Amino acid sequence: MRWLATLRNTLRSLFLRRQAEADLEDEFRDHVEREVESNIRAGMRPAEARSAALRLIGPIPVQQEECRDWRGTAFFETCARDVRYAIHTLRRTPLFSLAAILTLALGIGANTTVFTFVENILLRQPPVRAPEQLAFLHWGEDVSLSYPNYIEFRDRNRAFSGLIACRYQPVSMSIQARENYLVWGYDATGNYFETLGVKPWLGRFFGPAEDDKPGANPVVVISHRLWQSRFVGDPNVVGRKVKINGYPFTVIGVAPPHFRGTELIVAADYWVPMSMELQIEPGHDFLHSRYSSNIWTMGRLKPGIARAQAEANLDQIAQEIAGRYPNLFDPKIGFHLSPPGLIGKALRRPINGFGVALMSIGSIVLLLACVNLAGMLLARAAGRRREIGIRLALGASKGRLLRQLMTESMLLAASGGLLGLGIAFGACRLFSSWRLNIDIPFETALQPDALVLCFTIAAALSTTLVFGLMPALQAIRTDLIPSLKDAPANRFRRWSVRDVIVIAQIALSVILVICSLLVVRSLQNALSMNLGFEPPNAVSASLDLSLQGYDGKRRFSFEAELIARASALPGSQWAGIINNFPLRIAQDNETVSRTDRPVPKPSERRSAIVYSISPGYLRAAGTRLLLGRDIGSHDREGASAVAIVNQAFADVLFQKENPLGKRFRMSLSAADPGIEIVGVVETGKYQSIGEDPRPVVFRPIEQTGRKEATLVVRTALPAPQATELLRKTILDLDPELTLFNVGSLKDQLALALFPARAAAIVLGIFGFLAMVLAATGLFAVVANSVARRTREIGIRMALGGRPGQVLSSILKRTLALGTIGVAIGAFVTLGAGRLLSAILYGVSPRDPVTYATAILLMAVVALLACWNPAARAVHIDPARTLRED
Amino acid sequence: LGKPTDLVQGTLDLLILKTISLEPTNGWAIAKRIVQVSGDVLRVQQGSLYPALHRLEHQGWIKSEWSESENHRRVKLYSLTAAGRKRLQSELDNWYRLSNAIGLVIEMV
Numbered sequence: 001m002r003w004l005a006t007l008r009n010t011l012r013s014l015f016l017r018r019q020a021e022a023d024l025e026d027e028f029r030d031h032v033e034r035e036v037e038s039n040i041r042a043g044m045r046p047a048e049a050r051s052a053a054l055r056l057i058g059p060i061p062v063q064q065e066e067c068r069d070w071r072g073t074a075f076f077e078t079c080a081r082d083v084r085y086a087i088h089t090l091r092r093t094p095l096f097s098l099a100a101i102l103t104l105a106l107g108i109g110a111n112t113t114v115f116t117f118v119e120n121i122l123l124r125q126p127p128v129r130a131p132e133q134l135a136f137l138h139w140g141e142d143v144s145l146s147y148p149n150y151i152e153f154r155d156r157n158r159a160f161s162g163l164i165a166c167r168y169q170p171v172s173m174s175i176q177a178r179e180n181y182l183v184w185g186y187d188a189t190g191n192y193f194e195t196l197g198v199k200p201w202l203g204r205f206f207g208p209a210e211d212d213k214p215g216a217n218p219v220v221v222i223s224h225r226l227w228q229s230r231f232v233g234d235p236n237v238v239g240r241k242v243k244i245n246g247y248p249f250t251v252i253g254v255a256p257p258h259f260r261g262t263e264l265i266v267a268a269d270y271w272v273p274m275s276m277e278l279q280i281e282p283g284h285d286f287l288h289s290r291y292s293s294n295i296w297t298m299g300r301l302k303p304g305i306a307r308a309q310a311e312a313n314l315d316q317i318a319q320e321i322a323g324r325y326p327n328l329f330d331p332k333i334g335f336h337l338s339p340p341g342l343i344g345k346a347l348r349r350p351i352n353g354f355g356v357a358l359m360s361i362g363s364i365v366l367l368l369a370c371v372n373l374a375g376m377l378l379a380r381a382a383g384r385r386r387e388i389g390i391r392l393a394l395g396a397s398k399g400r401l402l403r404q405l406m407t408e409s410m411l412l413a414a415s416g417g418l419l420g421l422g423i424a425f426g427a428c429r430l431f432s433s434w435r436l437n438i439d440i441p442f443e444t445a446l447q448p449d450a451l452v453l454c455f456t457i458a459a460a461l462s463t464t465l466v467f468g469l470m471p472a473l474q475a476i477r478t479d480l481i482p483s484l485k486d487a488p489a490n491r492f493r494r495w496s497v498r499d500v501i502v503i504a505q506i507a508l509s510v511i512l513v514i515c516s517l518l519v520v521r522s523l524q525n526a527l528s529m530n531l532g533f534e535p536p537n538a539v540s541a542s543l544d545l546s547l548q549g550y551d552g553k554r555r556f557s558f559e560a561e562l563i564a565r566a567s568a569l570p571g572s573q574w575a576g577i578i579n580n581f582p583l584r585i586a587q588d589n590e591t592v593s594r595t596d597r598p599v600p601k602p603s604e605r606r607s608a609i610v611y612s613i614s615p616g617y618l619r620a621a622g623t624r625l626l627l628g629r630d631i632g633s634h635d636r637e638g639a640s641a642v643a644i645v646n647q648a649f650a651d652v653l654f655q656k657e658n659p660l661g662k663r664f665r666m667s668l669s670a671a672d673p674g675i676e677i678v679g680v681v682e683t684g685k686y687q688s689i690g691e692d693p694r695p696v697v698f699r700p701i702e703q704t705g706r707k708e709a710t711l712v713v714r715t716a717l718p719a720p721q722a723t724e725l726l727r728k729t730i731l732d733l734d735p736e737l738t739l740f741n742v743g744s745l746k747d748q749l750a751l752a753l754f755p756a757r758a759a760a761i762v763l764g765i766f767g768f769l770a771m772v773l774a775a776t777g778l779f780a781v782v783a784n785s786v787a788r789r790t791r792e793i794g795i796r797m798a799l800g801g802r803p804g805q806v807l808s809s810i811l812k813r814t815l816a817l818g819t820i821g822v823a824i825g826a827f828v829t830l831g832a833g834r835l836l837s838a839i840l841y842g843v844s845p846r847d848p849v850t851y852a853t854a855i856l857l858m859a860v861v862a863l864l865a866c867w868n869p870a871a872r873a874v875h876i877d878p879a880r881t882l883r884e885d
Numbered sequence: 886l887g888k889p890t891d892l893v894q895g896t897l898d899l900l901i902l903k904t905i906s907l908e909p910t911n912g913w914a915i916a917k918r919i920v921q922v923s924g925d926v927l928r929v930q931q932g933s934l935y936p937a938l939h940r941l942e943h944q945g946w947i948k949s950e951w952s953e954s955e956n957h958r959r960v961k962l963y964s965l966t967a968a969g970r971k972r973l974q975s976e977l978d979n980w981y982r983l984s985n986a987i988g989l990v991i992e993m994v
Contacts, residue, residue, distance in 0.1 A: 002968050005945030023951075026959045027912065027935070033958060034913040058932040066936035070943045 006072065013071035024067060028060050082407035089408060096380060097412070099776055100373050104416025106769055107369030108459050109423030114362040115455045116428055116448045118355045126262040126341055129197025130300075134262070135307065135337035137297040137314065139329070144293035147274070147286055149321060149328070150189075153297070156317050159310035160299035162195030164188065167295045168266065171280055172544065172738035174243040175230055182740045183226065185270030186261060187277050187295075193221075195300050196262070202227075203238035203253030211273040214287060218276055220249040224257040226269040244272065245544075247279040262298060264341040290325060298340050307337045327668055354758070361512065361766050366459065368508045368770055370467040372777040375501040377409070377467065379784035381475035388475055398476045405475060409468025417460030424448060424456070499817055502781055506821025506858065507828065509767075509774035514829045514854040516760075516767030518843060521850060523760045525842030531749075532582065532646070532684010534622025534714075538745040539722045540581060541730060542710040543737050556636075556702055558733070562711060563614060565729050571717035576617025577701060581710045581741075581748060582686045592697065594653055595663040595674035608649055608695040609686050610666070612704040618644070618681060620712040621745075628660045628679030635700035642700065644679035649695035666697075675699070712745070719744035774858070775865040782814055783869035790876060798878035810870050818862050822855055897929065897937050898946075899980060902965065902973040905947065909962035912938060938963060946972050 013020045032053050039049035057063075068074075090097040125131035137153075139145065145153070147165070154163040166186040173183045186192075190211025198205070201224055210217040220242065222231070231237050240251045249272065261268035274295075278285050286294040301310055314335040322329040381388075391401060428448055545555050559577055566575035580588070592608045593600050600606075615631050617623075626647060635642050643664075650659040663674035675697075683693045701709075711730070715722040727742055741748060786793070793806055830846060843850070904915050915938075916929045941947045946969035954960045965973065 002945035002966075005948070005966065006943060009943050009945075023961065027961045030911065030954070030958050030960055031913045031935075034911075038917075058930075063932055063935050067939040070936065070939040072943060 010072040014073050014076055020071065024064055028057075028064065032057060078403075079407070082404050083411060085404065086408040086411045090411065093380070096376060096780075099780075100376060100412050101415045101419060103369045103372055103773060103776070104413060104460075104463060105419035105423055106773075107366040108417050108420030108456060108463070109427065110420075110766065110769065111362040111366050111459055112420055112424035112448070112452060112456045113427040113431075114355075114358045116424060116452050117431075118359060119449075119451055119455075120447060121264055121342075122352065122355055124264060124341070125339070126196075126264065127198075127256075127258045128262065131340075133301045133303075134196075134340050135299055135301055135310065136340040137299065138336050138338060139318075140333035142293060144295055145297050146290050146292050147295055148288065148290040150295060150297055152321055153314060153317055154189075154191075157299070157310075157313055159302060159305045159313045161302045162191050163297065163299040164192045164195045165274065165295040165297045166192060166261075166271075167274070167277070168261075168263070168268065169281075170544075170740070171244050171270070172246075173230075173270065174246075175240075181230060182738050183230075183269045184266070185223075185268040185272075187274040187280065188271045189274050192271065198256065198259050200253040201256045203251070205253050205255075206271075206273050211275045214275045214277075215279055216275065217273055218247065218249045218279065219252045219273065220244065221253045221255055221271040222251055223255050223260055223267075223269040225260070225267075227254045244270075245280050247276075249276075262340045291328070299337075311335045311337060358762060361515070361763065364508055364512060365766050365769055365773070366463065367466075368505060368512075368773050370463050371501050371504050371508070372773050372780075373412070373463075373467040374471055375505065375777050376780045377471035378474060378501070379780055381405075381471050384475065392476070401476050402472055405472035406464070406468055409464045409472070413460040413464040413468075416463075417456055420460075421448075421453070421456050424452070502778065502814075502817045503821040503824065505774050505777045506818055506862070507825035509770035510822050510825025510854060510858055511829050511832075512763070512767045512770035513857060514826070514851060516763035517850045517854050518845060518847065519760045519763045521847070522843045523757060529842055530682070530684065532623055532682055532686070533745070535745040535749060537716065538620065538622065538712060538714045539719055539726055539743065540710050540712045540745055540748060541723075541726050541742040542581070542708070542740050543730065544708050545737075559614060559701070559709065560633075562730065562733060563616060565733065566711060566713050566726065567616070569713065569715070569722075569725050569729060571715045571722060573714045573716065574616050574620040575711065575713045576620040577614040577709045577711050578617050578621070579612040579701065579704075579708045579710070581712070582611075582684060583749060590666040590697070591668065592649075592653065592664050592666055592695065595665050595672070599668050599670050606652055606695065608645075608697050610697045610699060610704075612701040613644075613698045614701045617712060618698075620714045622714065623684065624682045626680045626682060627658075628677070630679060631698070631700045636702040639703070641673075641675040641703055642678045643675045644681055644698040645677055646681050646683045646694075646696040646698075648683040648693035649697060650677075650680050651693075652695050710741070719746070771857070771861055775861045778814070778818075778862055778865040779869065782810065782866045783872075785813075786810060786869045786873045789873075793873055793876050794878045794880075797876060803874040806876075807870055807874055810873050811866060814862070814866055818859070822858055826851060826855065896980075897933065898941065899973075899976045900927070900929070901934075901937060901941065901963075902946065902969060902976065905963050906965055906970070906973055909950065909964040911960050911962055915963070941969070945969075 032050075035053035035056060036046070036049045039052055040046060044052065054060075126134070128134065136143075137145065145165070150163070150165045154165075157163060166188040168184065168186055170182050170184050173181050175181070190206060190208035193200075193205035194207060200221070203221075205221055206217065206219050210219060222237070227233060227237055231240070234240070237251055238253060242249055242251060255271070261271075272280065274287070277287055286292055299310070301307070311334065318329040318335065319331060322331070388401060392398070425448060545558065550558055563575050563577060566572060569575075588610045589607045590610050591605045593606065613631060615633050615635075618625060618630055625644075628644070631642070631644065645659065653659070653664060654662055659677045659680055662677050664677070665672040665674040681698070683696075685691060686694050686696055711726070713722065713726055717725070723743055727739060730737060730739060789810075793801075796806060796809075797803075829851075900919050901915060904910060904918050910918070912935060916934055919927055919929050938947070938949075942949055942963070945966060947963050948966050948969075949961050949963050952960055952962055
């Protein structure tokens, strides 16, 4: 406990300084008085006694100083002095200080924001018990299993203490009559809550006993958020009746505030037992369909079981199932486990990529800020050579001076870091309040926390080291004599550290500017490319008819009526229905093969996306028919099965043959008579804008019986007006319907364009930052060199130098440095372009126009930055300059 | 030899610890007692006493408290901490071992 005493002493002397001083005084006084008294007792006269006592003890102030040294506060006192001095120096050059702090704040702020993003999305774990034991099951690239297969895995595995399954989907929830909300949530198996280890906030959760008989337990658990918003925090919510897709359910519990399922990005607001699946999705009985894949599966690993063991166990069960059900579980593909949160790992790779890209760009900007500051500090150190020379001459130790210069940098970094933290908080709030223009509840809340704070502190400290140490070392390496004489040092050195810094600055900003221009151009291309439909002048609305009990004939007549009314709207040209609009999340894939060939082996199977469309859809969406005919009203249930395919489908299955009239099957049965191709349309984009051509099949909606519907209307009216009309028309037909994704087709692209848009915004901001930093850096360097060469320029002008010569002598060097920087930056980007190609669309990562634009832009910025200081040099008055000093 | 013997390097700590081990003592009395007990042989350089006291206190071997003297001056009294008591014991052991060894060498040679 000795250190405790030491600490107490130090703190006491630090904070009770006055008391400590008084104590010291009293202690010595007491000593002297006692000695005097003792001397008097020995017979001396008082005056003699005092002088003898003082002689004996020796010089008191020296001893007191030695005592003070043992207080352990010397370090803090020197620091305080350094900080005071640093504040003083920084306030003498407010412009420099402001620029430095802003530079750092932007760099640190950007990085803190990026780190918050990465930490929140990639490092966070779902709020369940022991999340590290939780694993998401992937079958190859597939994220879903079928329910019957899930049951086999659940009951027969030896690796998991619990295996749960859930299905994320939207429902229409009606809390009061005539009030429907679109709510996303899970059908969850009975062991869901107990396996995750989540405790109810109110009421109770459902267990395995309530999930054993299909349709027997209409109970629902709601999220805390839904309880607060839609149920206005009703304390008696447990026991309330709600209707989900028209079927009555009873609320039995509320989940704790932070639990919104195991996914980090998409959030859930309700949970119902999976045995109620048929009540929620009438007509879609996946509980008994072994060949479909509908549910996500997660398991809690038993203690001591490694992932590989669990995977082997699952593979073994899979092969056993494959023995009974041929065509299931290809032995070449295997199970693997991944941490849950991003639909297993499905989203992890793109988000990881995005995070890595962000982090690297953020670090480049921070590095740029550091380089910039180092340049400014170097320039300043040059201006302070005289001061430092004097202090060295007066006997200041180099270590002491270094410490003082570093204190200055540290102060800058601390202020910059603080401001940066503010910027980061602001940016996170902005991001959290921002919503994708789609109806899925994306969780975008960014919460800076203690870890983020640590990151910021670390960033500020390391930047201090990077930008502060080198100039400080350079500064104290000053030779005494020339610096006191105020002679320019290193006049004849060809390459100074500062030159390298300028080059690095320009190179880094060229890299960022080129990247951001590339991405912006790619976004422009994405907006104008052929999507396989025409986004302008079209609006759409999605509805789920099965939710309100429309089925069979009633549904088809309702849809026909809907299309008829929508086409009759003012300004309407065409209207039609598709089950899922392309470039949205939900897609149906089927295996396709030619009927005139044998059923292909698993490895040779081709899959196609299947859409169901009504007559008129193709024209409403603006999809061009290349061959054959459109779907007609005669292509109904019972008529011969027909389909329209896209060009990619025709190319893949029929190569150069004419596909019209050919047949293909969407099953694995050789007896299947197949579907006849009656038309071919252009190939578009269906899952992402960056995808390669994909085979697609469009079937008549009445032959497939798909329940989802997106009504598309091509219109001459402006989008907002057309949207309102559309909404009104649908609700006039049935006011109970829940509409979602109502808006222009352009809005519908929000999700598909999100990665490109996010990259463009981020890179745009960073590119702009980089340019500003490069400009201020250049400005500082040129301005400083002009200031230091004032005398020299004055002499030149006095000797007859023309302004042009002076200008060229100043700009030549900058120009040379700039050219080298641009060249390095351009070459580095050329080399690293491959990394960008993943997010680029329709523009080569080596696009010459972009490079030229970026270089031109940099040249203009550099010229602007040099302009003012160069002009000042030209206007130097020789007479006045020479008279100074 | 009129000059008082300088303290052997490093023994001042030992002497201080030992002196205050009996009762809380002020700085002046510590100096006097060392001189007295040693029969005027050991003289503490008064200039080094107080820095040593402050160092020992800062290191946590000794602690101090303030009281009032018979003639109403504030007096700082030093006493051992628990750690200081242990330290004293080990320093004493060291000292005896050392002086025994030196004594042996002197007698044998």
